[in-house]
Amino acid sequence: MDDLNGNGISGKQFLVVGATGELGSRIAGELSSRGAELTLSGRDQEKLGALAGRLGAQSIAADLTLPGGPAGIVDALDGQPLDGVVYAAGVVAFGALAELDDDTLDELLLTNFVGYARLLRAVLPRLEKGGQVVQISAVVADSPTAGMAAYSASKAALSAFGKAAALELRRSGVRVLDVRPPHTETGLATRPIDGQAPRLPQGKDPDAVARRIVDAMAAGERDLPSSSFD
Template sequence: MSSTLQGKTILITGATAGIGFATAQSLLQKGARLVITGRNQERLNQAVRKLGERVIPVLCDSANVAQIQQMATQLQRDNIKLDGLILNAGVFYPVAFEQMSLDNLNTTMAVNFNGPALTLQALLPCLNNPSSVVFISSVAVLKAFATAGVYSASKAAFEGLARVLNLELAERGIRINSIRPGVTATEIQAKAGMDQDAISGFFESLSSTPVGRVLTPEDLVPAINYLISDASIGLRNAYIDIDGGFGL
């Protein structure tokens, strides 16, 4: 598969940590050139120091429409054409439905739905024909768990859009497929407000799932690489559930 990624130019949103960062490491090893985004300049600089020189960092908060437009303008100005786009940046702010606020709704939708939608739209002039878009969705689209309603809806919303875009953008050679990760050990749990004890207990509870443990970003990377590469050219609107059986 590595030969299908050699020399490809791929943009990953939210590659300063977790699944995005692990994917960046792997794609670089396979010979791809990368554009990576993050919402925090210092974390972006740290990621570039770790990833090396074949990475172009762009400060772009997925919830910031002006920054998304600036990124698209910058790429066009620098004549950067993309073979792949990984829409990975996402947030998880669990809240009981009764306590759900407009702020929680707006923030989650802005990052998890509006962000990938507007990023894809802004980058249309930069996408080669053919090109592959991979959306990092979630097992939460399939499996209900309390307090994840807004998050689940935000991921399902983009999956709904992607289904239509697979037809609408087909003549440009653009195809969209999704990965639905199960619980994966990243910073997202701490950012969701869980303390270390709660995180450990949550991960331990996953010993009862078929895979018997929490997933790691590295469990997801091979499937992301497959979807972004020409090896998956026949796939349109596919969902790969990588949840260790959590959603069964």
């Protein structure tokens, strides 16, 4: 295993998708501080440009909910090989299953799972041997939660898809790191696409969560359940 002082990170090319989110931006910053070369993608072009400028990174604005969005990110790389991909995009919704509307269900699945599946399919030819894919799921993938049925399902689908992909990619030397952090104070729960969050316990520090994820990337870990953040 690589050590945690940037070995395995410095000088490597990483694509961070969902980079304008609170956790995605912190992961990008942590990777940059350890010497990684970054390409950042997000939906908010203004925030993306500001972050890319601060980190000295390339940027690709894209909407993952569109059928061609994920492949468009890869096409915009213009042949550049990658050592790693971080999928940190995600949205959340709250409410009873009986009140779940089609638009909310579609956006949850498209952003949290389908966009990832399409991106992974498109990016595989660009990944160098020994590269890595990091997928940010959630604790609800292991512990589905009432009032969050569709969100739980979308995160469980992402987690399962990546774990199955990891078995297929062993021969090519590409590893998949499945990250299922507990509730983290990113503010995502205050920005649901539908419903209102219940009272939640104090979440984890997002800076500490981002550092733990990048430590795991550097060390070659393949699984980060919620207990890994205690």
